[in-house]
Amino acid sequence: MSFQSHNHRQCIKRGVQHATDQCEKAGLQLTPIRQRVLELLLTEHRALGAYDILEKLSEDGWKSQPPVAYRALDFLVQHGFAHKVERLNAFIACTTPETNHNPAFLICRICEAVAEIHPQLSRGALGRTAKDAGFVIEQAVVEAEGVCPNCR
């Protein structure tokens, strides 16, 4: 859980390592830009906008245009290495890329920290209601805003 203090260097290392391995296995190309964007996202437990990413890339010497950031982000999201937080129009590295999952997010409105969690929604009230309505859920955006334990 990203709200708790933890060995954050390991978050980054683990994230990059996992992506590297997965891409190797699946024949995907974790190109320098894609890897760098993933690292940037992993650096903070906070969602970054595409233009934040662009700015940071530019500090690295990549003077890239918007499509570059969006492409890298698309790739990462597509393959489950990152997620888009719709409420923020921003992106965050996946913190549990090992497991197939339907992530939900807890967003602190004070410090902007974002934690990825995995409640079993389909079994809960949402899934039941949808089922009753004859609606087939393919994907769910679940984003809770509030105050994290550190900001209370």
Next chain:
Amino acid sequence: MSFQSHNHRQCIKRGVQHATDQCEKAGLQLTPIRQRVLELLLTEHRALGAYDILEKLSEDGWKSQPPVAYRALDFLVQHGFAHKVERLNAFIACTTPETNHNPAFLICRICEAVAEIHPQLSRGALGRTAKDAGFVIEQAVVEAEGVCPNCR
């Protein structure tokens, strides 16, 4: 439930009537523009973007600029007469404005119909997970995408 066939004229009438009453009671001004925007939203069980609204307003003779639409939408959202669907960056009239609620949405990716539902999330897995993490949820965005009964 907006997926089922129903007397839709009544949806519109009820929505406007409720807003009128509420505003009367609370000393709020349901101005012509605000009422018209609400009507436009009520016309379809589909989310409309601010610029869709602007276009429709313009067909009515109001040659308005973006802030006009956003202000009216802000008002409606603020007072619970409409909701923003984050996943779509668009707005939809509330279908059950009588009750205090934390709405969730079912979004059909085929016909774009949106249904507002009210699962008891706080009692479910999400609420539990948040509580365990010491996170206080103030608001939750819950938006499921999939296929509605009519499009199956």
Next chain:
DNA sequence: ATTGGAATGTTATAATATATCACTATGAAC
């Protein structure tokens, strides 16, 4: 060597949203 695909570079523009200031109406305070 040629071809084809995937990734990136580059330019332009679309789509969504807000800041700011000017103007108007309304109603309360004096």
Next chain:
DNA sequence: GTTCATAGTGATATATTATAACATTCCAAT
């Protein structure tokens, strides 16, 4: 009745987020 404060609207400009379209590079397979 005039003054004043407030809420709403009008209007201009600009910020922020996102994509379309086409050119170029690189590498591997034929």
